[in-house]
Amino acid sequence: MVFFSTLLNHCLSLNSLKLIHAQLIKLSLCNTNTFLGNRCLDLYSKFGTIKDTLQAFHDIRHKNVFSWNIYMRVFVDFGDIKSARQVFDEMPERDVVSWNEIISGYCSTGFVYHAFSLFTEMVASGVTPSGHTYSIVLSFVPSVCHGMQIHSSLITKGVKFSSVIIGNSLIDMYCKHGCIDYAFGVFLDMEDIDVVSWNSLIAGFSKTGHKELAYSQFCTMRRTYYSPDAYTVSSVLTACSGVQDLIKGRQILCLSVKSGFLSNTIVSSAAINMFSKCESIKDSVTLFDNLGLWDSAVCNSMISSFTNHQLEENAMRVFVISVSKNIKPTEFTLSCLLSSASVFLPAVQGTQLHCLVVKLGFEWDPVVSSSLIDMYSKCGLCDAAKIIFDRMDIKDLVSWNSMILGLTFNGKTEECIDLFRELVKTGLSPDEVTLNGVLLACVYGRLIDKGLTLFRSMESKYGVKPTDTHLTFIVEMMMCAGEVNEAMKMITTLSPNRMNGVLCKLVLGYYGVEGDLELTERAAERLAKLEPMSLFPYMVLVKAYEARGRWESVARVKKVMKDRNIRKVVGCSWIGLDGGYGMVVFKENEVVHHGGEDVYSTLRLLMQDVEDESYK
Template sequence: MRIPTIFSGSNFANWNVRIMESSFKGQWKEVLYSCHEMSEAGALVHPSVFPPILKACTNLRCLKQGYSVHGYLIKQGLESYASIGNSTLDFYMKSEDMDSALGVFGSMKSKDSVSWNIVIHGCLDQGAFEDGLRLYRQARVAGFEPNISTLVLILQACRRLRAFHEALIIHGFIIRSGFSDIISVQNSLLSLYMDFYDIESARCLFDRIPVRDIISWSAMIGGFVQCGEAHVAIGLFKEMLSEPHVQPDGVTVVNVLKACTSLGNIDLGKMLHVFVVCRGFSCDLFIGNSLIDMYSKCNDVDSAFKMFCEIPQRNIVSWNSVLSGFVHNKRNSEAVKLFISMGKAGIEADEVTMVTFLQAIKNLVHPLHCKSIHSMVLRRGYELNKLVLNSLIDAYAKCDLVDLAWELFKRMTRRDLISWSTIIAGFAHCGEPNKAMTIFEEMNQLQEKPNAVTILSLLEACAVLSDLRRSKWGHAIAIKRGLSMEVEVGTAILDVYSKCGEIDLSRRVFDHMPERNVVSWSAMIAAYGMNSRAHDALALLAEMESQGMKPNAVTILSVLSACSHGGLVEQGLYCLEKMVQNHGFEPSLEHYSCVVDMLSRAGQLDSAMDMIKNMPEGIKAGASAWGALLSACRSYGNNELGRGAAVHVLELEPSNSAGYLLASSMYAAGRFWGNVAQMRELVKKRDVKVVAGYSLVHLENRPHKFVAGDVSHPQAFEIHAVIEHLHGCMKMDEDK
């Protein structure tokens, strides 16, 4: 655009007036059209008209024309006008050309409050928080007085940069300047204090606000949720509902839903769902996703899926939320189906989807799916995402493909503690504890400091090996790293000792734990049960209750298991009945299966069968219950009842060798050789992999494992010779 020379005569004054009027009305196209007319007519532009022209260029995104105007202003020496300089600065800032804006600002000879507000506001608005805060400091030295919008943005910058000390100084200025009564400033301060977990200051400020708006309430409710005080957040929400002039908005609802999720308060969550529908918020995608997340984490995945189906428009977060819900609630097969339908719907999986789906694959032990996801990761370029890679390593290991997990681990250019912990746990899970410990030692040599998760993985390997010497070594490392006092690590250590048969060491660790949770108590009770000390397990349960610790489902399962192995049937049944009456406990399938096992071991086969037949509605006996009954039928020679149990076991777990071996053993004991042959034929036909049993003997603090038919032990032939001799002696005693 050609800019004419300045003219002050009255002939062209009407164009200048027209530009000013159009600018006042926000008719930006008219401003530029009039400017174009003046240019074509060779009319002269007054300096006061340039700010509206630059503003028109800003609003219409006419960047080239704005650059031309700036060039003309420089040539004419008009940029020294404060209003023109500020308008140019504003044009560049709003055009997101920060370098040019800072250049204009630096060359301005006189900067007023408008200049400082524009440059600070522009930097902060574009996310250049450090530049904005630096300029704010310079402005304050120059005597600059910020406006309200700049103060709000400065406080936001302090939150982003974690500059709490700077924020306190700004708060002091706000009080001195009389801005502390402005609601937008008050709300910004509330959010800031909550972000820094300064709940006391936030609450004090909140209580002093005479008229709180919905933003004030949302800031406090969201802040308490973020600080882990979900119950306080819900209390504030109820208090807010009593305020007649305040109505919850979408942000408030989302924050309260998060509080419900944290507390597992599904009843309040359902009430909020009703409120959402009544207020017409049900079309809000953000609220819909929050409802899915709430239902999923409150173990009502059916409602979560229903909510998912009702959302008119879904995004990747919607799919990921319901997928995570299925996995979280152990409905992994449905998670697989959802993932497949996600692909059919044309939704591209992201990193979160991959990680969540790998959890389902790991739980289902699907090696083929695991490889397919790996291919997808490579195609999508997610192999640089450590979270995805760590999840993939974990899934491979849990799918018994630890060699592939190891290859993937070795190819990682950057490993974190999660990577090391995952591969160590993977080898332990796959029955290679010595390899797991070797990797841990390699990690130590690289001076990678283990954390609690790594120590837990190492202790898992020690538990698999059942080597007392190695277990003490793992315990020593935990002490050296200062992690042995953590409740999770302490629990793992006592569990390791119990699996080594050192129950007294387990109890010593338990007694020295500075903090115990329900998992610790349950683990110690299970340790007693594992080591045939059922009376001690019951005594510890009583001690646990006397200290105000409420048993959970795992605790009760541990007690029932201890009673089962100790032959304490009446005590076990009494314990379960007491838990139902005193604590409102609802037994699950695992508890009923354990009772069946307890009755079966004690020879009360009819009672065990009655328990299976009379399980509550919605609970159906699984393979573990029928397997316990089948094992007892073999031991007590009840072939008639055992036949029916065998049918159920093989029907429920056709790929598990244990059922075939139990049935075959039972038939062999009863000399039903035709049935024995039938079992062998089924194993061959169904290609069932038979897992051999083994014995573990500790000698001089070293474990010795003996598997049927295995001669890998260095003293195998000597041991077998001794066994043959002992067998002969026993035979001679029988003949006598």
């Protein structure tokens, strides 16, 4: 028996297992010896098919709780929670492992309510939960109140978090629900802490928006002589990118190089994202090139960085190279590319990506579908976007928002408002993005009454507090309706910091030259801060001063323009060629251009044809 047990312990393949199993059956040891039968069953669950595993289970004559637990785990691993629950109900005896397996199974398949009900049933049946049980349950509690009840139960039972697993799970749970004070309290109460405890705390602070606190805890961790791992470094890099602190980010990157963590794809991806969000895309490219890691996570970070900086062609180039290196694109990859595909007109590349989405089976993924809707809408193909939207089985708020904004930007204002009514009927609560789209539709459609009614009721009816963007749309609506004075009264009540770029442009455009000079100056000063290279605020100020004969002020503004190197931005248009892979750009007032003579000759012929038609 010891000999066969040793053989099974060193078994690393299905063929070896079958040879040993055959010998055990030949000697009648597998059927009669439960221990050896369980070892074979466990190995079949790891190496073999489900058929082999079930046969091994049925061959065990005297089954114990370990046999049943392994048998149930097979169905859990294959995602067949219905069969797993049937096995659980048929078990003659259950231990804490049995309960852990079925609770974990329900959690992994998305049936969180059933998992929590089973945990309650487990406690009621008198089975004492283990630390692993609590870590499973705390990972999916539906609200912080449920988590606090479990926490209170642990305190009542006298558990002082001697178990690091329980303490870490509580920290993670509280951070996940935004209660960082409670998370920090648990951390301080723990008798023993490890690197995972620090990681849970630092990552929790970073994800809940407390980036500076995450960095300070990392410094404290280093001072207490705990060695950070790759996950720690990636969390701190994410925190640095959140506050756009490039200096600290570089310091953490140097630490990761020194510690040998940069070869870890999680760390290298976080570093690329950090440089990108700190507006240092050149450093992202340099790091990506020096790494030479053609991994899915690293490529996704680089593609995302390029798209966030409007370098869509570079993003597409990285994608093409990654595919040539047999790196399978993920949902995130396709979503990033689709969000930038609208710049390639006509929508050839977008439709090619759509074909790839279908081929890879991501068509029903809500994130990818929302990106497809957004891409087709930006290309002006609203009907194609609506077809995708209607085919979606599960529509989350992002999908509704993408379709509402798509209809708005394509001038289909009535359809947008009708779709908004459908959204409300489904029971989903609209957010500020939804109302942005609907109010903008009211602006485009000159639907003043509907827009004002929605604006006045958005907080009481939908629980959305009006933002500066919402106020901007209302001001624009009122100006379009000729109620300029009323709009100006609303603007004068705002503090200068609440005036966004669009609002400033509205003030300067409708009211700038001949209106209240103090308001014009305030709007121009604010716009100059928001858009430092914009010519518009300076030109309006110049015209306003000229209209009042304030020539010294005109000279002062022009001197500021010269000192700041403010110049007129040259407008341009472009035409996509060769199926969207090439692009020809025509700058404003440009006479000399590659192939320009042919272009202008063609234009002259077209104009001549137009004139001839007008005389007929």
